[in-house]
Amino acid sequence: MTTLRKKYHDLGNKINTALMYIGAVKDQVEMYGGSEEDKKYFGNTIKKCLVAENVLLELDQELSAIKAVAYSLTDPDKDLKELALEAKARNQDVKLLVIDNDRGLCTIIKEKYEGRGFKVETAIDADSGKRMLLSWVPDILLLDLYLNVGMEGVDILRFIRSEKLPVKCAIITGETDEDKLKDVRALQPDEMLIKPVMAAQLTAKINAMVSSLRRK
Amino acid sequence: MAATPEGIRLLWKALEGAHERVAPAVWDAMDIFCVARLDEMIAIASRAGEGPVPVEDARVITALADRVRRFLQGFKRSSDGIGGVKDGVVMLSPIALELVAHYVGNDLYKIILIADVYDAFPEPLAAGAGVKIIANATMIKDFLKDLKEKTR
Structure with missing residues (x-):
């Protein structure tokens, strides 16, 4: 089934x-x-x-x-609502970290996914993002590529790979230049989304990452 | 360069230095397929004032935002310094394209997330969501106005 x-x-x-x-x-x-x-x-x-x-x-x-x-x-006996409530209950074990230099965007994502049961924390720069990765140990990371002054998102992804941190990482970026994205793709993020992303698409990707966490 | 405040500032500076222009045909397309839809979103969101936005209105705003998104994602890079509309494809000069992708992309993304209705629990958007949608749509419009001015 x-x-x-x-x-x-x-x-x-x-x-x-x-x-x-x-x-x-x-x-x-x-x-x-x-x-x-x-x-x-x-x-x-x-x-x-x-x-x-x-x-x-x-x-x-x-x-x-x-x-x-x-x-x-x-x-x-279950309709969509009940299944969603079940998913919400299951999501309470899932920690979602958002690293994006846009504070407003961080707040919107936090409110949205906390409403769906996730534990959500945010960081607006690379340094605090790295600290959160080590201290809070999220399951899923939504990572913007451009943070403080340059493309530090890729450094964070590199850090995750080199430290073998067990976090599923989705890159969400406005960058469309494939040459600039080459380095990022080489580090094999779990998902790669180009802004603006439809909310349903973002949720589907997060759910896919949650499912793959549970399969482990 | 980047979607950070500093990155955006540098892009504006680079745009002025490069003397990039944007063809009038691009602005015609932008008015029809982007600005008019932003205006429609603002009009719909305004109906709610500071109160909750009804589910049907939120879904219309999402559909409009999706159409703007698809329009913008079809843009291609032009190397002739002015761009235009060729074979139905909007061509923009490199720096202008980067500015549009980063600036508009971020604000439109916020509108999409704010206006999203959870299908399992289709409830009106929280009070204040309409105001945020209007603010973000207005920011995109202001940005496009600035870009038009600086690439005239």
């Missing part, structure tokens, strides 16, 4: 990704000016996007139906 759940979860993610790409194509086509002939051509592209979108939405509905059956088979 776990495999089935994982399958519909993965399928749901794929559908969302496809919808996202179709949305991006629609945005770009809508934005394109060009000649009347171009407009006619792109008008057809928009129509095709709408058809594809509808197919995906139908698939999503079918998937939801399968999901409902899967839930009823595993937990006949």
